[in-house]
Amino acid sequence: MCGIFCLLALSPAQLERDKTVHEHLRRRGPDLSQDLTVRGPRYQCLFSAHVLHMRGLLTPQPVLDNAGNVLEWNGEIFGGLPVRPEENDTAVFSQRLSGCDSPSEILSVLSTIQGPWGFVYYQKAGDYLWFGRDFFGRRSLLWMFDAVSSALTLTSVAAHSPASDGAAWLEVPAVGVYRIDLKAATEAGFVTLEVYPWAHGGGDLFSSCSEAFLGSVPSGCTAVRNQSGLELPSPVCPLNTSIPEPFKETVYPHAHSCVNDLEQLLATKEMNDEVNRLIDVVSEAVRRRVQSLPLRVPDESPPLSDQASVAILFSGGIDSMILAALADRHIPAQEPVDLLNVAFKLQEPKKQKETANKVKKHKNKPSDAKTPGVDTQTSGPFDVPDRITGRAGLKELRELNRERRWNFVEIDVTQEELQKMRRERICHLVHPLDTVLDDSIGCAVWFAAGGKGMITDDGERRPFTSSAKVILTGIGADEQLAGYSRHRVRFTKSGHEGLIQELAMELGRISSRNLGRDDRVIGDHGREARFPYLDENVVSYLNSLPVWDKADLTLPRGVGEKLLLRLTAKQLGLGRSAVLPKRAMQFGSRIAKMEDKHEKASDKCARFLSG
Structure with missing residues (x-):
């Protein structure tokens, strides 16, 4: 690069x-x-x-x-x-x-x-x-x-x-x-x-x-x-636009049975063949991107045994978990893999502050205020959803390979750090994109890709900076396998035909919505972004499949979207991460909670306009 x-x-x-x-x-x-x-x-x-x-x-x-x-x-x-x-x-x-x-x-x-x-x-x-x-x-x-x-x-x-x-x-x-x-x-x-x-x-x-x-x-x-009418042949095969025959909706009354549902689907020969083929093409895409790499030695070099050549933007979700599991196949066993997990400091709700003040006056009266989705009695200010699922994913990876050293890098960002680096660096890198969504994702990816945080060794936390020159990212999975909530909305309104149109649009606009921005943001750290799910062979294989084999949006959240990828995760030996519902990075890292709560993702970002 x-x-x-x-x-x-x-x-x-x-x-x-x-x-x-x-x-x-x-x-x-x-x-x-x-x-x-x-x-x-x-x-x-x-x-x-x-x-x-x-x-x-x-x-x-x-x-x-x-x-x-x-x-x-x-x-x-x-x-x-x-x-x-x-x-x-x-x-x-x-x-x-x-x-x-x-x-x-x-x-x-x-x-x-x-x-x-x-x-x-x-x-x-x-x-x-x-x-x-x-x-x-x-x-x-x-x-x-x-x-x-x-x-x-x-x-x-x-x-x-x-x-x-x-x-x-x-x-x-x-x-x-x-x-x-x-x-x-x-x-x-x-x-x-x-x-x-x-x-x-x-x-x-x-x-x-x-x-x-x-x-x-x-x-x-x-x-x-050009006057000659010359064209570049597409590097991928056209999208399969087949529409299934009328079908009966499958009802899964118990959402907690999701893992069993996947295992039942995986037992069918047809689905098993498609899953194995997907594992083959994604595994090869990962192999091409993780082998024969030089190290990037940071200014504050960790001990040699800690140095990894590959890092993964890691939330513990299905996309990053599969990349980690497949990278484990192709990276020498003695070499670590860095899992970069970013969290933005949870803001203390106003009611909770008032309660805390009352506790100071009445020490024997416990506070019952909680941050939504977080157990405040056991959680710290950086225990955002992606940090919690990231730690759970780390345990699964350690079960898969107990010999591998997985460096789970906890990258904690305060509001002051966010505002400073946005002003000095990130606003230039995201430009010319300028929406609230570009700001949130651009900032989250920039801090994550820096690879500078804390790791825990033998119960002790210590500073750590990733030595990896290559960062794997899961971009492309949601766009091809109906991972976003808007895909479910479109399917509900327009059926499979509408869903296919939405997926075609997603891949067609990914260059202008995501990839240029993320390349600029990650590259700012002297690291290279690599996208295994957008490997030409991976895209061609997924394009060749009928849409109902890639996603079944009649199934519940955490199963139906990215169904083929969830089956792949189960085949690779992954557990609960296979049925985690999609959670966008700006929400999982909680960066979206740090600024104006009334903004819409598509709004022009006032923080960029003001410099």
Whole structure:
């Protein structure tokens, strides 16, 4: 992974970059930084790259080949293009691009890659600038055009300025790959973006999706479909849109029998085959993402025996539990795994404060006020729901493998810390997204990904900082397996047809709603986000299944949603975590309770607007 930056100037003006942006980029790639300037006929490009070394030989970026082409690569090749263990995928990709003479050849190379990527490529022959994001948008790429200086900027991360006017940062839509004819742009004085869309998802770009897409194109730029009609073939198979025949609703009167229900379903051969196939593809996706990794040694290094190369954003819920159980298969037994669990300090309710004051006056009169869902007699201020389920999940993992060292990292955040870091760092990383939901999730993920908290050894708590360069996250499971409450609502209103439409929309918008933001937030710590549930083979397998095999929303909460994944958890030997209902991170970590209680998730976040 790395932080990439490209400033294209169509005038002879001096190339300048924002110092805040540069600092954010440097934190993404702490292992090596380098700049390169290319000057063409009446244009110039400043390339700046900051590398987080992950595989093979440390390869400086930007990469300048013998023909004068320049590559900035923020990605990982997990399949498609052969990359030997001792090779660096940036060097391999650069070599393949160097042999490409036509757009179709460049698209052919890109379409074979399995894994997340964002890239910028200067093709000297013809004076072209290529850039884009992978099919799911798993790597961040932002753009902005300044009409005053006739300059286009591409960057992994930007900076938020509440008082900014005119030019604004936007996320590059993950609808395909873009090409700029630099000679034509300098002659015209503005940028025309030639779009090479993905065959699925971006194919209808200039029809029903045109308004939404054009709203993401920088002011002063024009987007057109490439005249050759070339497309990138989709890396995943189309979504199965089969509708079942009329069915009778299955009634499960006792919610506490959920585990038995799963065991009964798992006993049927058909479901067992599908579960085993899902285990195979997710396990392989995890394997590709956890093996042969370097350590990131933090400033305050723990003892060598504590150092892990892999961490997991861990709530104890089914998504993170399955990732942990499968990671356990592929990480050497002597190497620890860090489980990053974040909690925001519970605010003492006003009534409870008043009761506490009365207790001071009448010490023999006990308080009966409780924080909802928390046993105040045995709980501390950071015992939020995700902390409680996380500890329960830790016990299950220890039962699965008693030899493995599981570092359960308790990351506790006070309101003062939250406000300080949001103002100084997180608001820039979440930008240009700006809703209350982006604030809550962005802040929660940032603190969790920092990996700095406390672990308990032999009954003693001590400070701990994760050494992992890779963080696994469960994003993509809910979107594909109907994990959100809105899926149940849509199913109730519109049946399977409505549910299928909702799932198709979820995966189609995941790049703009989640992945760019989370890549920027996690990458700020010099760690790389990896998404096993969005592996191309995993998505293709899930897309191939009829929707009723993935979820049965006639069943109760904790069973029906993500049914196939719950069956997978049972097959892997997991217990109560298999039937935990979905709980969004902003609620499980209790960050949503720390700010304005009357906000809606979709509202513009006033804390960003005020800076």
